[in-house]
Amino acid sequence: MDTRPVRIRVAGPRLTRGGRAVRQRVFCGELGLPDAVLGWDEDGVHVVAIFDEGPTEHVVGAARLMLDDRATGEQVCVDAHFRGQGVGTGLVASLESEALRRGHLEIEVLADALAVPFYRARGYRTVGDPETVHGRSHQRMRRSLCG
Numbered sequence: 001m002d003t004r005p006v007r008i009r010v011a012g013p014r015l016t017r018g019g020r021a022v023r024q025r026v027f028c029g030e031l032g033l034p035d036a037v038l039g040w041d042e043d044g045v046h047v048v049a050i051f052d053e054g055p056t057e058h059v060v061g062a063a064r065l066m067l068d069d070r071a072t073g074e075q076v077c078v079d080a081h082f083r084g085q086g087v088g089t090g091l092v093a094s095l096e097s098e099a100l101r102r103g104h105l106e107i108e109v110l111a112d113a114l115a116v117p118f119y120r121a122r123g124y125r126t127v128g129d130p131e132t133v134h135g136r137s138h139q140r141m142r143r144s145l146c147g
């Protein structure tokens with residue numbers, strides 16, 4: 001595990017491309033999901049986790065917030081070497097503050113079954129029954145952003 005500091009940022013276009021690359025490594029390379037799961041990057045607000053190596057910024061985690069009548073966090077992921085040091089928590093906190101800043105009082109995620117304990121420990125509760133997406137069990141979860 002790499003324990004050097006990582007910072008979280010709302011991404012512009014260049015870092016959005018880096019975010020897509022890390023999402024591809026984790027969701028397609030590691031979890032075996034099809035590329036189609038990555039969707040369109042023109043939509044939503046993207047946040048990334050950046051590890052600085054001298055002047056070079058490496059994107060080592062990413063997530064995006066889709067906004068319509070609801071705020072939905074999607075594709076939260078962290079490169080395996082950078083897990084377990086709060087990067088995923090920082091990405092989720094950033095999605096939550098972006099949602100709140102845009103006037104949403106709650107946020108939803110469709111969590112991979114493996115990540116349900118991660119979200120539950122961060123104040124999310126399950127909503128409805130599990131659903132299968134690309135052959136993997138997912139659970140819709142929701143968290144209030146008020147108080």
Ligand SMILES: CC(C)(COP(=O)(O)OP(=O)(O)OC[C@H]1O[C@@H](n2cnc3c(N)ncnc32)[C@H](O)[C@@H]1OP(=O)(O)O)[C@@H](O)C(=O)NCCC(=O)NCCS
Binds near residue numbers: 078083085087117118
């Ligand atoms: C889930 C994920 C984003 C967490 O990132 P992270 O940087 O390790 O998260 P943090 O260091 O902030 O927190 C680690 C916590 O999550 C738990 N955790 C980490 N990875 C997990 C996983 N794959 N499944 C379940 N729990 C996990 C740890 O046990 C730890 O628990 P605690 O702090 O609540 O006691 C990361 O493991 C990941 O990218 N997983 C693969 C992609 C995925 O499943 N994403 C969720 C899609 S909805």
